[in-house]
Amino acid sequence: MSETDAVRADGGRVRDEGYDDFLDALESGEGYYLECPEGHGWLPPRRVCPECGGTDLEETALPETGAIETHTTVHVAAPSFADDAPYVTAVADFDGVRLTGVVRGIDPENVEVGTEVSAEVDETETAGERVLVLHAE
Numbered sequence: 343m344s345e346t347d348a349v350r351a352d353g354g355r356v357r358d359e360g361y362d363d364f365l366d367a368l369e370s371g372e373g374y375y376l377e378c379p380e381g382h383g384w385l386p387p388r389r390v391c392p393e394c395g396g397t398d399l400e401e402t403a404l405p406e407t408g409a410i411e412t413h414t415t416v417h418v419a420a421p422s423f424a425d426d427a428p429y430v431t432a433v434a435d436f437d438g439v440r441l442t443g444v445v446r447g448i449d450p451e452n453v454e455v456g457t458e459v460s461a462e463v464d465e466t467e468t469a470g471e472r473v474l475v476l477h478a479e
């Protein structure tokens with residue numbers, strides 16, 4: 343599963359064990375990522391490090407804040423996100439770990455590279471589905 347698929351948490355999506363467990367943890371304020379022995383960090387959680395093939399991945403606390411690296415404003419959304427548009431999806435860097443989510447707490451036109459965000463779990467306006475939110479401080 344790519345990170346892009348993960349953020350598209352629409353009604354047709356089946357529960358993904360790794361990703362939903364991660365959202366559960368994040369929701370209770372215990373966000374984490376997995377780090378391999380080589381220090382590569384990964385989200386959503388996976389079993390094998392795609393960088394070095396390491397399988398001994400350890401849960402590591404997710405840093406409180408990250409910084410937006412790339413962002414895209416979505417004006418025309420899929421039906422399950424229709425009432426959320428326009429919205430911004432972004433990739434934020436949390437100390438080397440990248441997280442993809444929907445940006446909230448800021449006007450879409452004010453989102454820029456470097457904007458500081460924290461990771462939260464919220465619901466989409468449209469379908470009430472859980473979604474990873476990058477909340478601007």
Ligand SMILES: [Zn+2]
Pocket residue numbers: 378379380381382391392393394395396
């Ligand atoms: Zn690795």
